[in-house]
Each structure stands twice: as structure tokens, then as C-alpha cells.
Amino acid sequence: MLVYAVFSAGAATQAAEHLRCRNSVVVLWPKLSLCIFLSSCCSCYYISPDKKTWDESRKDCQARKANLVIIDSREEQALIKAFNKRTWFGLTDRQVEGTWRWVDGTSLNTSYWVKGEPNNLQGEDCALVDNTQQHPVVAWNDVPCNHTNSWICERKVMFFLTTLSLSKFHSL
Numbered sequence: 001m002l003v004y005a006v007f008s009a010g011a012a013t014q015a016a017e018h019l020r021c022r023n024s025v026v027v028l029w030p031k032l033s034l035c036i037f038l039s040s041c042c043s044c045y046y047i048s049p050d051k052k053t054w055d056e057s058r059k060d061c062q063a064r065k066a067n068l069v070i071i072d073s074r075e076e077q078a079l080i081k082a083f084n085k086r087t088w089f090g091l092t093d094r095q096v097e098g099t100w101r102w103v104d105g106t107s108l109n110t111s112y113w114v115k116g117e118p119n120n121l122q123g124e125d126c127a128l129v130d131n132t133q134q135h136p137v138v139a140w141n142d143v144p145c146n147h148t149n150s151w152i153c154e155r156k157v158m159f160f161l162t163t164l165s166l167s168k169f170h171s172l
């Protein structure tokens, strides 16, 4: 079973809609974060209410002991699309034009670019999720890194549902 703990005001409704479809449990939490518990791994997310450049967004994530989200499954991409916000995530081709890398240095294997993207139209080196796309999953576009957008941080957590407790959430 998949259990999602949602503690975001803005994204909670959208995420809850998404999660209901997946027969999951949603737990509301009075913090701007969201945790997903799978059988083998867990991630907590932060969905920003404000907007910053890609670099500023990444710094914000690092200050939360996290990083811009690395999307490594279709399910995770669908979840992030379901937040329905125009958001930065942890993918850039800044170092080598056309070679997209995640913020942990790993290369891009599976991608969800909108048709015609990435096009590097204005020297576009940072990727975002375009919430205006109708497709439930495909939504990536490359845009200039100095544009300001909302962002999503991800932090992997090392505990399982059985050990879930209020104190552990607060310690995040």
C-alpha cells in the first residue's frame, strides 16, 4: 500500500485528488511538506508558495537539507504534475549544452519533455514542470534559469511507515 502524508496547504487538494485515484491514504499535516512512503523508499517534498530563480530555489532546498526534486519514476512525475504548479525541479544542462543532468550529477535516463522541448530557445538550461499541459505526465520544458518560478524540494528519508511518528516529522 502506498501512503502519502500531505502537509501542504496549497498542494494538498490537488495531491489528494491524485492520490485518491491511486487508492492511497492521505494524511494532512500542518507543515509545508509532503511525504511519500513506498515499501522501499520514502521521500519528503516541499512545494514553495513563492517564486525564485533556479539557483535560489536550489539554495532554498539545500537550506532545508534537501535538493530540487530528482524525478526517477513515472509515478513521481505524475504526482508532481498533479501538484498543478509551474515548478523548477533538479534538472539542468548548464555544464554541457544538451546534456541534461540531475542535481546529484547523474545523467537523465527517462524524460517527460513536452513535444518540441527541450529547445534551448533563449539559452534555456533549467527544466520545469509546465502545469498548463493537459497530459497527466508529460510536462517538462527548458526555460532560462534566471526566470522565477515555484519549486519542489525532495529529501529522502530513511524510516518506514511502521516507525512513523510525530516527533520524527518534526525533526525533519
Ligand SMILES: [Ca+2]
Pocket (backbone or CB within 6 Å): 093, 094, 097, 098, 120, 123, 124, 125, 126, 142
Ligand atoms: Ca540548454
Ligand SMILES: [Ca+2]
Pocket (backbone or CB within 6 Å): 117, 118, 119, 120, 121, 124, 141, 142, 143
Ligand atoms: Ca524550452
